[in-house]
Amino acid sequence: xxxxxxxxxxxxxxxxxxxxxxxxxxxxxxxxxxxxxxxxxxxxxxxxxxxxxxxxxxxxxxxxxxxxxxxxxxxxxxxxxxxxxxxxxxxxxxxxxxxxxxxxxxxxxxxxxxxxxxxxxxxxxxxxxxxxxxxxxxxxxxxxxxxxxxxxxxxxxxxxxxxxxxxxxxxxxxxxxxxxxxxxxxxxxxxxxxxxxxxxxxxxxxxxxxxxxxxxxxxxxxxxxxxxxxxxxxxxxxxxxxxxxxxxxxxxxxxxxxxxxxxxxxxxxxxxxxxxxxxxxxxxxxxxxxxxxxxxxxxxxxxxxxxxxxxxxxxxxxxxxxxxxxxxxx
Amino acid sequence: xxxxxxxxxxxxxxxxxxxxxxxxxxxxxxxxxxxxxxxxxxxxxxxxxxxxxxxxxxxxxxxxxxxxxxxxxxxxxxxxxxxxxxxxxxxxxxxxxxxxxxxxxxxxxxxxxxxxxxxxxxxxxxxxxxxxxxxxxxxxxxxxxxxxxxxxxxxxxxxxxxxxxxxxxxxxxxxxxxxxxxxxxxxxxxxxxxxxxxxxxxxxxxxxxxxxxxxxxxxxxxxxxxxxxxxxxxxxxxxxxxxxxxxxxxxxxxxxxxxxxxxxxxxxxxxxxxxxxxxxxxxxxxxxxxxxxxxxxxxxxxxxxxxxxxxxxxxxxxxxxxxxxxxxxxxxxxxxxxxxxxxxxxxxxxxxxxxxxxxxxxxxxxxxxxxxxxxxxxxxxxxxxxxxxxxxxxxxxxxxxxxxxxxxxxxxxxxxxxxxxxxxxxxxxxxxxxxxxxxxxxxxxxxxxxxxxxxxxxxxxxxxxxxxxxxxxxxxxxxxxxxxxxxxxxxxxxxxxxxxxxxxxxxxxxxxxxxxxxxxxxxxxxxxxxxxxxxxxxxxxxxxxxxxxxxxxxxxxxxxxxxxxxxxxx
Numbered sequence: 091x092x093x094x095x096x097x098x099x100x101x102x103x104x105x106x107x108x109x110x111x112x113x114x115x116x117x118x119x120x121x122x123x124x125x126x127x128x129x130x131x132x133x134x135x136x137x138x139x140x141x142x143x144x145x146x147x148x149x150x151x152x153x154x155x156x157x158x159x160x161x162x163x164x165x166x167x168x169x170x171x172x173x174x175x176x177x178x179x180x181x182x183x184x185x186x187x188x189x190x191x192x193x194x195x196x197x198x199x200x201x202x203x204x205x206x207x208x209x210x211x212x213x214x215x216x217x218x219x220x221x222x223x224x225x226x227x228x229x230x231x232x233x234x235x236x237x238x239x240x241x242x243x244x245x246x247x248x249x250x251x252x253x254x255x256x257x258x259x260x261x262x263x264x265x266x267x268x269x270x271x272x273x274x275x276x277x278x279x280x281x282x283x284x285x286x287x288x289x290x291x292x293x294x295x296x297x298x299x300x301x302x303x304x305x306x307x308x309x310x311x312x313x314x315x316x317x318x319x320x321x322x323x324x325x326x327x328x329x330x331x332x333x334x335x336x337x338x339x340x341x342x343x344x345x346x347x348x349x350x351x352x353x354x355x356x357x358x359x360x361x362x363x364x365x366x367x368x369x370x371x372x373x374x375x376x377x378x379x380x381x382x383x384x385x386x387x388x389x390x391x392x393x394x395x396x397x398x399x400x401x402x403x404x405x406x407x408x409x410x411x412x413x414x415x416x417x418x419x420x
Numbered sequence: 421x422x423x424x425x426x427x428x429x430x431x432x433x434x435x436x437x438x439x440x441x442x443x444x445x446x447x448x449x450x451x452x453x454x455x456x457x458x459x460x461x462x463x464x465x466x467x468x469x470x471x472x473x474x475x476x477x478x479x480x481x482x483x484x485x486x487x488x489x490x491x492x493x494x495x496x497x498x499x500x501x502x503x504x505x506x507x508x509x510x511x512x513x514x515x516x517x518x519x520x521x522x523x524x525x526x527x528x529x530x531x532x533x534x535x536x537x538x539x540x541x542x543x544x545x546x547x548x549x550x551x552x553x554x555x556x557x558x559x560x561x562x563x564x565x566x567x568x569x570x571x572x573x574x575x576x577x578x579x580x581x582x583x584x585x586x587x588x589x590x591x592x593x594x595x596x597x598x599x600x601x602x603x604x605x606x607x608x609x610x611x612x613x614x615x616x617x618x619x620x621x622x623x624x625x626x627x628x629x630x631x632x633x634x635x636x637x638x639x640x641x642x643x644x645x646x647x648x649x650x651x652x653x654x655x656x657x658x659x660x661x662x663x664x665x666x667x668x669x670x671x672x673x674x675x676x677x678x679x680x681x682x683x684x685x686x687x688x689x690x691x692x693x694x695x696x697x698x699x700x701x702x703x704x705x706x707x708x709x710x711x712x713x714x715x716x717x718x719x720x721x722x723x724x725x726x727x728x729x730x731x732x733x734x735x736x737x738x739x740x741x742x743x744x745x746x747x748x749x750x751x752x753x754x755x756x757x758x759x760x761x762x763x764x765x766x767x768x769x770x771x772x773x774x775x776x777x778x779x780x781x782x783x784x785x786x787x788x789x790x791x792x793x794x795x796x797x798x799x800x801x802x803x804x805x806x807x808x809x810x811x812x813x814x815x816x817x818x819x820x821x822x823x824x825x826x827x828x829x830x831x832x833x834x835x836x837x838x839x840x841x842x843x844x845x846x847x848x849x850x851x852x853x854x855x856x857x858x859x860x861x862x863x864x865x866x867x868x869x870x871x872x873x874x875x876x877x878x879x880x881x882x883x884x885x886x887x888x889x890x891x892x893x894x895x896x897x898x899x900x901x902x903x904x905x906x907x908x909x910x911x912x913x914x915x916x917x918x919x920x921x922x923x924x925x926x927x928x929x930x931x932x933x934x935x936x937x938x939x940x941x942x943x944x945x946x947x948x949x950x951x952x953x954x955x956x957x958x959x960x961x962x963x964x965x966x967x968x969x970x971x972x973x974x975x976x977x978x979x980x981x982x983x984x985x986x987x988x989x990x
Contacts (some may be wrong), residue, residue: 124944128777143933146944147676161843164850164932254677287580287662290677290947297949301761302563322759359791411678419496420665420855 106229113141116352121149122169126372134359137291140352147257148291149175152373156184166347172256172337176207177404190357200338209338210360211374214393218296218314221324223305233330243284246305248295253411258293263403275417300325311388315373450893461821464861468836475685487686503669504651511650512643514590519597525733527605529725540741541598546965548922548939550655552588552956554946555747558754563761569600580662588656593649597642604638637706644702648695652829655924658947667691668831688832698825755955770956781938789920792859798912808875825864830925838929850932859920867912874908914972921965
């Protein structure tokens with residue numbers, strides 16, 4: 091018995107200490123899905139020899155954690171999530187500027203004016219419908235925001251909470267910028283009658299629609315494809331004809347983070363052709379013009395986009411979410 | 421006269437306390453142990469709760485109730501409270517009924533396959549709580565097994581919400597009711613029932629007028645405990661609550677999603693009220709009304725029920741067993757399915773991903789659990805020893821405090837830990853220590869309760885003999901007490917290991933990039949509706965728990981038989 095205990099103690103000690111020894115470690119919050127983060131991080135580790143320890147959180151949750159940990163930052167980098175959430179982070183003082191050296195032009199709306207965040211992909215908000223469900227209900231896939239209000243979709247639509255999910259907040263901000271604030275909330279109240287339930291993560295509705303637990307998911311185009319058809323689910327993606335909002339997915343450095351130099355290396359890597367090409371696996375549209383776009387991915391010129399103001403969306407976040415909670419009651 | 425006697429006894433008590441104090445001061449080891457334990461209980465049990473309370477009532481350094489006013493004035497913020505209470509009551513009733521059914525069938529009705537039913541009725545304890553929610557979706561969701569096969573998708577069982585939660589929580593928590601009721605029924609002397617039968621009562625009358633009234637305290641305590649467990653549950657409602665928000669999940673969303681620490685803390689305090697009330701009722705009111713009728717005299721052979729009733733009970737137990745096996749069976753099946761809902765070919769890829777994606781979570785969980793478990797076990801035994809054998813000031817408080825973590829919902833504790841240990845000098849966020857401490861102080865009551873029960877059955881004289889021969893408290897504890905309570909120590913170890921491996925509600929607040937846990941990872945998978953992967957992860961987790969329990973069981977067997985000739989039961 092005593093031997094077992096001492097052996098166990100040694101094993102535990104070794105296992106405890108070993109990850110700390112050797113490689114440099116970068117700490118990260120990733121707002122990309124676990125499965126997707128897992129596609130990129132090992133490649134970064136292979137390319138740079140830097141080890142990454144990461145936690146997957148929805149981007150609203152990342153923001154909450156960074157604000158809570160402001161006095162004692164646990165991570166150096168926030169990877170993924172719509173730019174408006176990064177803009178809220180800048181407003182909350184959780185980020186620090188970094189301008190990566192680029193040999194190509196990044197559009198002005200794809201980075202912060204002070205480089206407090208940098209964009210690395212594009213994606214548009216769309217609807218993913220389960221084709222089996224559509225067939226059974228005998229309706230075509232929704233092609234407008236108004237279509238979603240049809241009684242036949244009662245209890246069939248899934249979306250995330252706007253406060254936990256960057257995806258869902260993008261939807262809210264889109265509606266507000268398109269319809270005006272009061273009209274947008276009126277619209278969402280009607281939409282609420284058709285919502286089956288709210289999720290925490292913005293891409294979760296896609297799988298639920300794929301499963302058939304709900305008929306329609308509202309989410310980002312790349313998630314609709316990567317977690318829908320590409321996985322083998324019967325999902326058809328459609329986009330609202332009135333116009334839709336979009337995200338520039340961002341990365342930002344955390345103010346006071348423990349490993350700023352490693353974090354900068356990560357930003358440089360994420361914008362490289364190699365890293366941008368990896369995103370084909372998840373059907374994201376890369377921003378680096380030399381990178382390739384995956385077949386079937388939805389590009390900006392294929393859908394009608396509104397003139398989305400991410401800065402305004404980021405700055406209004408707290409207020410809009412407060413109003414959303416009290417009017418929708420979730 | 422009475423008054424004088426009262427004064428006398430009061431004097432005696434205070435004299436004894438003084439004497440105790442003097443004796444303790446004479447033993448520096450003992451005094452130091454008490455000091456360290458009291459201090460750490462205060463720091464890691466009381467202080468986080470104080471911080472939660474403080475967060476909810478202090479704003480800009482001033483006392484205010486406006487957070488509560490805000491919360492309670494809005495209908496949609498009040499709803500989680502009503503929902504939680506309703507769910508708690510329903511689960512308490514249903515779970516107690518099922519638990520009583522199994523306990524009665526085993527202890528009184530002499531049904532066949534008793535060992536099998538015993539295993540079934542305790543199995544849900546070792547599985548992570550949310551596995552049942554996962555199973556419910558796989559089985560009764562819109563694309564669930566039963567929904568599709570039996571009803572061809574014509575009928576929606578609406579499991580997202582109250583119905584589904586009552587189902588899964590009843591199955592998750594009825595084992596507690598079963599264990600309580602089994603203990604109670606076995607403590608009722610069958611001679612009582614026998615004699616009323618002999619006096620001409622029918623078997624139904626015997627049940628109604630003897631057995632049932634004697635099990636009332638047990639029933640009451642089971643109802644209260646299940647009510648607490650349901651209110652504290654987080655893993656199931658976060659997956660299955662749909663549009664039926666409950667307090668534990670709302671408190672979590674307020675903090676992790678809205679950065680609303682005061683609102684989250686206030687919801688936690690609101691959650692604490694009913695659970696603490698139920699816990700105190702159970703401990704101080706129901707707990708004292710035990711009708712133990714076992715006298716030590718040999719009892720006649722087991723009293724039984726008539727064949728019809730036995731068949732009925734057997735049928736009910738089998739039906740319930742069927743439901744439980746079906747639920748876990750669906751999880752097993754689901755873990756081999758390529759893509760639930762679209763492609764049902766069988767595959768092993770999800771098990772590969774357990775080690776590919778889940779490897780580091782498994783490693784972290786095992787390391788943290790194996791550091792926390794022995795510490796929890798030893799600390800539990802020391803507290804039990806002090807509480808049962810020693811006299812000192814604050815003893816009652818130590819007992820109550822160590823039990824407190826049991827009654828406080830994990831969500832409240834988790835929030836308390838991030839509030840209390842996020843700033844120097846107690847800067848623990850992001851470390852392994854915060855998770856280990858949380859494990860230890862969440863589970864210490866399990867060990868100490870087992871230790872107290874074991875110690876109360878062991879005559880003090882053996883330890884006194886050692887003390888008289890010159891051994892100090894520390895030496896007596898190590899050489900005499902500890903070996904005597906080894907079985908209790910190991911069962912405390914086993915149970916706290918299980919709780920470490922399956923915990924979610926509190927630890928979800930303190931995991932970090934450096935230290936993450938498998939349960940949190942599984943929850944993420946379920947939330948993302950990666951059902952098959954989540955199923956595979958859960959089964960691997962259950963398998964690990966079973967293996968470790970087996971090892972501990974072997975350890976108990978060896979130590980117990982070699983040292984005391986004591987055969988552990990069941």
